[in-house]
Amino acid sequence: MGKITEKLLLERCTPKNTKLEQVKTLNLSKLGLKSSDLPVPLLSRLRCLEQLDLSGNRLQEMPSGLVLPSLRSLDLTNNEMEDVTTLDTLTTLEDLRMEDNLYITVNDNYKLIILLPMLRFYNGKDISNTANHVPTVFKLIPKHFALYYSLPFTLSLQPLHVLQCHSKQDSPDDFSTQLWACSFQPPLDYNGDVNGATRIVATCGGESVCLIDCETGLVMKKYKVPGEEFFSLAWSTVLMSRKGNVGMRPCSILAAGGKRGLVKLLHPRANMAYGEFRASRKALSILCFSPRQGNLLFTGSYDKNILLWDIGGVDSDYNFKVTQLLVLETTSTPLHFCLPPATPDTHLLAACEKGLHSYNIQLNKDPKKRSEEMEITFPVYDKDHDYHTIDGLGFLTNDVVASKSHMQGSIYLWSWNDTRAQRPNKKKKKKEVCAVILVELQWSSTDIPYLSLNTCPSKGYVVCGDERGRLWTYHVTDLKANFRSGKAIPATEVLISETTY
Numbered sequence: 001m002g003k004i005t006e007k008l009l010l011e012r013c014t015p016k017n018t019k020l021e022q023v024k025t026l027n028l029s030k031l032g033l034k035s036s037d038l039p040v041p042l043l044s045r046l047r048c049l050e051q052l053d054l055s056g057n058r059l060q061e062m063p064s065g066l067v068l069p070s071l072r073s074l075d076l077t078n079n080e081m082e083d084v085t086t087l088d089t090l091t092t093l094e095d096l097r098m099e100d101n102l103y104i105t106v107n108d109n110y111k112l113i114i115l116l117p118m119l120r121f122y123n124g125k126d127i128s129n130t131a132n133h134v135p136t137v138f139k140l141i142p143k144h145f146a147l148y149y150s151l152p153f154t155l156s157l158q159p160l161h162v163l164q165c166h167s168k169q170d171s172p173d174d175f176s177t178q179l180w181a182c183s184f185q186p187p188l189d190y191n192g193d194v195n196g197a198t199r200i201v202a203t204c205g206g207e208s209v210c211l212i213d214c215e216t217g218l219v220m221k222k223y224k225v226p227g228e229e230f231f232s233l234a235w236s237t238v239l240m241s242r243k244g245n246v247g248m249r250p251c252s253i254l255a256a257g258g259k260r261g262l263v264k265l266l267h268p269r270a271n272m273a274y275g276e277f278r279a280s281r282k283a284l285s286i287l288c289f290s291p292r293q294g295n296l297l298f299t300g301s302y303d304k305n306i307l308l309w310d311i312g313g314v315d316s317d318y319n320f321k322v323t324q325l326l327v328l329e330t331t332s333t334p335l336h337f338c339l340p341p342a343t344p345d346t347h348l349l350a351a352c353e354k355g356l357h358s359y360n361i362q363l364n365k366d367p368k369k370r371s372e373e374m375e376i377t378f379p380v381y382d383k384d385h386d387y388h389t390i391d392g393l394g395f396l397t398n399d400v401v402a403s404k405s406h407m408q409g410s411i412y413l414w415s416w417n418d419t420r421a422q423r424p425n426k427k428k429k430k431k432e433v434c435a436v437i438l439v440e441l442q443w444s445s446t447d448i449p450y451l452s453l454n455t456c457p458s459k460g461y462v463v464c465g466d467e468r469g470r471l472w473t474y475h476v477t478d479l480k481a482n483f484r485s486g487k488a489i490p491a492t493e494v495l496i497s498e499t500t501y
Contacts, residue, residue, distance in 0.1 A: 003036075003037050003038075003039050003143075004028070004037060004039055004043070005042075006020060006042060006278055007313055009013070009023070009026065009042070009046075010023075012026060012027050012028060013025060013026050013027075014026075014027070015462075018439050020045040020046055021046070021047050021048065022097075023046055023048065023049055023071075023140070024025040024048055024049060024050045024051065024053070025049075025050065025051045026046065026049055026052050026053070027053045028052070028053060028054050029053045029054065029056045029057070029075070030055070030056035030057070031056075031057060032057060032058060032449040033054070033057040033059060034057075034058050034059065034060070035059050035060050035061050035062070035063055038059075038062075038063045038066070040063050040064070040065050040066050043063075043068070044064055044066065044067055046068055046337060047069060047070060047474075048070050049068050049071055050070050050071060050072045050073065051069055051071075051072065051074075052068070052071060052073070052074050052075070053075045054074070054075060054076055054079070055076065055077040055079070055097070056077070056078045056079075057078075057079050058079065059076065059079040059080060059081060059097060060079075060081060060082045060083070061082060061083040061086040062086040062089075062090070063086070064086065065089070066089055066090070066164065066184055066432055067089050068092075070088060070092065071092055071093060072092060072093065072095060073093075073095040073096075074087075074090065074093055074095070074096050074097070075097045076096070076097065076098045076101065077098065077099045077100055078100040078101070079098075079100075079101050080103075081098060081101040081103065081104055081118075082103045082227070082259075084098075084104070084108045084111050084115070085111065085115065087112065087116065088115040088116075090116065091117060091118065092118055093116045093118060094119060094120050094121065095119075095120070095121040096112065096121070096122055096123075097122075097123055097124065097142040099123050103259050103260070103282070103283060105229075105231070105259060105283045105285075105302060108271055108327070109122070110336065111176075113127070114262060120180055121456075123385050124176060127361065138151070146394065147277060155473070155475060155492060155493055160217065160331075161214075161217030162449060162499060163212065163219070165203070165210045165212070165219050165222070166179055166203070166204075166205035166206045166207075166208055166210065167206075167258055168206065168207075169193060171345055175207040175455075177205055179203060179204075179205040180204055180205050180230065180231045180232065180258075181204050181205075181230075181231065181233055182201055182202065182203040182204075183201065183202050183233055183234060183235055184198060184200070184202075184235075185198045185200040185201070185202065185235050185252060185254075185268075186198065186235050186237070186252075195230065196495050199213055199214045200212070200213060200214070201214055202235065202254055203233075203259070203266075204231070204233045204235045204256055205229075205230060206230070207224050207225055207226055207227065207228045207229065207230070208222055208223060208224045208225075208230070209222070209223045209230055209233060209254070209256045209264075209266070210222050210223075211254075211268055221268060221271055223256075223264075223266060223273060223299075225260075225264065227260075228258055228259055228262075229258045229259040229283075230257070230258040230259075231255050231257065231258040231259070231283065231284060231285055231286075232256070232257055232258070232284060232285065232286045232287045233254060233255065233256040233287060234254070234255050234287040234288055234289050234297070235252065235253070235254055235255075235287035236252075236253055236254075236294040236295075236297070237250045237253070238250070238251055238253055238294050238295050238311070238312070238313045238314065238339055239251065239295075239313035239314075240314050240315070241313065241314070241315045241316055241317070241452060242316060248313070251267065251269075251313075251314065252267075252268065252269065253265060253266060253267055254267075254268055255289070255297060255311075256287070257279065257284035257287050258283060258284055258462070259283045260283070261278055261279060261280040261281055261282055261283060261284055261301065262276050262277070262278055262279070263276060263278075263279050263284065263297070263299065263309075264279055265311065265320070265384045267314075267318070272318070274314065274320070275314075275318065275320055277309075277322045278300070278302035279299040279301065280302070280303050280305070280307075281303065281309060282301050282302040282303045283301065283302045284299055284300070284301050284302075285300050285301060285302060285334055285335060286298075286299070286300040286336060286337055287299055288334060288337035288338075288339070290339060290345070291339065291341075291344050292345060293310055293330075294311055295311050295313065296308060296309070296310060296311075297309045297310075297311055298337050298348065300333070300334030300335075300337065300350065301333075301334075303331065303334050304326060304329075304330050304331060304333060304334075305328070305330070306327075306328035306329075306330060306334055306348070306350055306359070307324060307326065307327055307328070308324070308325045308326035308327075308328070308335075308361065309322055309323065309324055309325065309366070310323045310325055310340065324367075325363060325368070325420060326361060326363070326368055326370065327368065327369040327370070328348070328350070328359045328361070328370075328371075328372075329369065329370065329371050330350060330354075330357055330372065331352075331353045331354055331355075332353040332354035332355070333352060333353045334350045334352050334354060335350070335351050335353065335389075335390070335391050335393075335450070336350070336351040336390070336391070336393040336394075337349070337350055337351075338351075338393050338395055338401070340395065340416055341395055341397075341457075342398045345361070345362070346360065346362050346377045347360065347361060349393065349401075350360045351390035351391065351392070351393040351403065352389075352390065353389050354388050354389070355375050355376075355377070355388040355390065355394070356375065356376045356377075356378075356390045357372040357374070357375050357376070357418070358372060358373045358374050358375075358423075359372055359373055360373050361389075366443070369487070372431060373423065374420075374423045374424060374431045374432070374433050375429070375431050375432050375433070376419060376432075376433055376434075376435050377408065377432050377433065377435065378403075378405065378412060378435050378437075379434075379437065380408045380410075380412075380436070383473050387405065387406075387407065389405055389406055390403055390404070390405055391405065391406050391449045391450050392404040392411070392451070392452065392453030392464060393453070394454055394455035394462075395416070395455060395457065396455045396457055396460070396462060396476055398416075399415055399416050399417045399418075399459060400413055400414070400415065400416070400438065400476070401413070401414055401415075401416050402441075402453060402455055402462045403435075404443065404453055404464065406446065406448065406449040406451070407446070407447045408443075408444050409442075409443060409444070409445040409446075409465045410440045410441055410442055410476075410488060411440070411441040411443050411453065411462065411464060412435065412437055412439075412440055412441075413437070413438045413439045413440075413441065413462075413476070414435040414436055414437050414438055415435075415436045415438055418434045418436035419433060419435050420433075422434070437484075438483045438484060439479060439482055439483050439484070439485070439489055440488045440489070441462065441474050441479075441488070441489050441490075441491070442488050442489065442490045443464060443472055443491070444466035444470075444472065446466060446467045448467045451465050451466055451467065452464065452465050453465075460476045461473060461474065461475060461476065462474040462476060469496075470495060470496050471495040472491040472494050473491060473492050473493045473494070473495065474489070474492050475492040478492065
């Protein structure tokens with residue numbers, strides 16, 4: 001349809017009025033409107049407008065410069081919103097609805113709390129407590145990527161390089177772009193044997209993926225997709241055919257995904273993005289390759305599905321074929337994946353916003369669409385909390401798993417084998433199994449989610465960041481005597497970087 005007219009605005013206001021300057025409630029839903037159909041000069045005359053319904057349109061963003069000084073309630077349900085920062089001029093908003101927008105993510109939800117200081121209801125929920133707390137903490141979260149080196153003969157780490165390589169237009173003044181994930185390039189061994197370490201680490205955030213040389217601190221390569229926001233990446237090794245299809249050789253590749261729901265496939269050595277495929281209509285939250293079969297890729301997305309793909313190999317012209325193998329159903333957004341080191345071909349652990357779930361991923365069994373085998377629960381659920389979010393997960397050994405839930409104030413180490421031994425039989429409807437806790441590690445008391453937890457199995461370390469940019473390190477080989485003691489164990493060391501602010 002054409003642009004909005006004064007006549008249309010007066011026809012769709014309630015109660016009926018003859019002057020735009022006196023309109024308080026306006027319904028512009030289900031008109032097929034695009035962002036370009038909203039005329040700023042005309043809409044800016046709605047000085048008394050308090051409620052605006054724009055649901056069921058095709059809006060990707062709000063028009064620049066729109067100021068509605070009395071607006072209290074805005075409904076943007078069922079649009080195509082991509083950029084929430086265009087709402088920053090609507091500073092009087094108290095109630096906002098944005099369900100069913102394809103590209104809105106958890107990160108966007110936190111941005112809205114920062115941009116809209118009066119916001120108290122979001123998608124029908126009271127967010128007053130979160131809104132009061134997040135702006136202060138948000139200022140404390142570092143947007144830099146720091147590389148550390150170990151001092152000889154001690155457990156201490158010291159900063160080696162501090163980089164700000166994901167800023168918009170490489171501006172040092174950009175502190176809004178988030179760094180979401182990093183991953184070291186594995187040694188090039190198609191059999192999965194780790195016989196050494198590499199010096200290249202990949203990072204993603206904003207519209208770019210960077211490859212950094214850890215020794216020099218230099219950004220070796222940078223891949224950009226305008227309008228994208230990368231949330232996850234994963235390395236793997238696939239087979240690449242030689243010219244004339246003579247023989248095959250292992251090829252190190254990097255997969256990255258984010259807001260657009262597309263998986264980008266990169267061949268860093270050739271400095272080439274050789275392909276992409278759509279894994280979801282919504283944003284991708286996590287990617288994970290099988291350690292034994294480098295062509296098998298798990299993707300998790302905001303449509304609450306986990307998919308297993310066979311991305312195959314590539315030929316000398318970078319042709320490839322993607323096949324969907326499994327659909328694993330969950331009730332919330334997946335945040336982390338873990339494949340048990342001893343059985344990576346048969347089971348997947350998925351940490352989600354509403355719990356930790358285990359799936360049977362054997363490809364020689366039906367059906368191809370599967371529900372969880374069991375849900376693993378934790379003692380923290382029995383306390384005065386109504387959240388089941390698991391936002392940190394990693395195997396420390398073939399059996400010991402580290403996991404955390406935000407607002408928990410600790411990290412659990414628990415036994416995968418002992419926990420799985422309790423799994424319910426197929427006849428039971430209830431699939432919950434309580435994790436067999438080995439020890440509880442003291443951690444920061446924070447209600448900020450998605451602070452990264454990682455494990456270093458070869459050295460026996462668990463490392464977790466916090467809301468102040470500190471790194472909490474736990475040397476688990478020193479803690480084994482305290483397993484099953486019931487005592488919460490303090491960190492071995494808490495690292496405070498000079499860049500923490």
